[in-house]
Amino acid sequence: MSGDTALRMGTRKSVMATTQSGRVGDRLTARTGRAVQLVGVTTFGDVSRAHLTQLGGTGVFVSELRNKLIDGEIDFAVHSLKDLPTTPDERIALAAITVRDDPRDALVSNVKFADLPAGARIGTGSPRRVSQLRMLRPDLEYVPIRGNGDTRIGKVTSGELDGVVMAAAGLGRLGRDSDISQVFEVDEVLPAPGQGALAVECLASRTDLIELLSVLDDPHTRAAVTAERSVLAALEAGCSAPVGAFASGDGHILNLTAAVVAVDGLRSVRKSASGPSPAAMDLGRDLAAAMIAEGAGTLMGEQAH
Numbered sequence: 001m002s003g004d005t006a007l008r009m010g011t012r013k014s015v016m017a018t019t020q021s022g023r024v025g026d027r028l029t030a031r032t033g034r035a036v037q038l039v040g041v042t043t044f045g046d047v048s049r050a051h052l053t054q055l056g057g058t059g060v061f062v063s064e065l066r067n068k069l070i071d072g073e074i075d076f077a078v079h080s081l082k083d084l085p086t087t088p089d090e091r092i093a094l095a096a097i098t099v100r101d102d103p104r105d106a107l108v109s110n111v112k113f114a115d116l117p118a119g120a121r122i123g124t125g126s127p128r129r130v131s132q133l134r135m136l137r138p139d140l141e142y143v144p145i146r147g148n149g150d151t152r153i154g155k156v157t158s159g160e161l162d163g164v165v166m167a168a169a170g171l172g173r174l175g176r177d178s179d180i181s182q183v184f185e186v187d188e189v190l191p192a193p194g195q196g197a198l199a200v201e202c203l204a205s206r207t208d209l210i211e212l213l214s215v216l217d218d219p220h221t222r223a224a225v226t227a228e229r230s231v232l233a234a235l236e237a238g239c240s241a242p243v244g245a246f247a248s249g250d251g252h253i254l255n256l257t258a259a260v261v262a263v264d265g266l267r268s269v270r271k272s273a274s275g276p277s278p279a280a281m282d283l284g285r286d287l288a289a290a291m292i293a294e295g296a297g298t299l300m301g302e303q304a305h
């Protein structure tokens with residue numbers, strides 16, 4: 001251990017958030033010898049009771065952590081990448097994108113998705129999940145829910161709901177993998193852009209710190225999520241839009257698939273493309289342009305609020 005003072009790491013206070021940032025802090029200490037102190041921050045997204053679709057998805061979980069960076073109260077912040085707005089803030093550097101956990105969505109239920117009876121009630125607050133699930137099972141009822149992971153799972157345990165759909169990565173961080181009855185393949189339910197990866201941010205002016213934090217960066221994940229987020233940016237959509245995108249690759253070529261699905265689950269625009277990893281941004285932007293040409297913008301405009 002070096003004698004330097006501990007780096008203050010800002011994180012949301014939920015169990016999911018503190019678990020994921022705790023792991024990031026431990027990894028940083030293991031690789032650099034720097035001690036890390038966790039600073040819990042309450043964000044607007046945590047206190048507002050409104051549905052996320054009404055909050056607009058423009059960084060409600062992120063802004064307060066960025067304010068603390070700017071005020072100098074924390075040295076770096078850890079966010080779920082999928083909560084991060086695609087519009088950059090020039091004061092803030094995306095110093096690292098961590099190696100991605102399972103990017104897929106998962107069903108918490110007593111049965112598999114296909115075995116749910118018609119009319120079964122499934123909780124999820126995400127228009128992206130509702131649209132895609134409705135495409136697979138139009139006969140189920142989709143109920144908007146919010147709250148932390150354990151609260152959501154509790155609605156299944158209590159029988160209030162027949163299932164909830166959440167990110168597999170989040171369930172893993174809560175230690176609730178054993179509650180998963182099924183993980184959806186990415187071609188069944190396309191994940192949110194960046195799902196399962198974490199973003200590490202610090203002030204753009206702190207070049208020494210950016211260098212230190214870069215040990216946490218995974219270039220493969222960065223290329224994949226850059227393509228995914230580029231789709232979202234070009235569609236001018238946020239994390240509450242019915243947009244799924246997933247990219248994977250071998251380090252040289254990225255394969256990207258994205259979809260916009262209408263809330264009724266009846267119509268969708270879905271496209272795939274491949275391209276060199278260093279041009280991840282262009283790959284996403286060009287795919288989004290092709291999707292817009294096929295009516296993706298109209299489908300998103302129908303989004304119910």
Ligand SMILES: NCc1[nH]cc(CCC(=O)O)c1CC(=O)O
Nearest residue numbers: 080082166167169170195196197
């Ligand atoms: N918007 C909330 C949120 N942000 C990140 C995750 C999951 C973890 C991740 O994607 O890294 C979740 C919960 C969920 O989608 O079930």
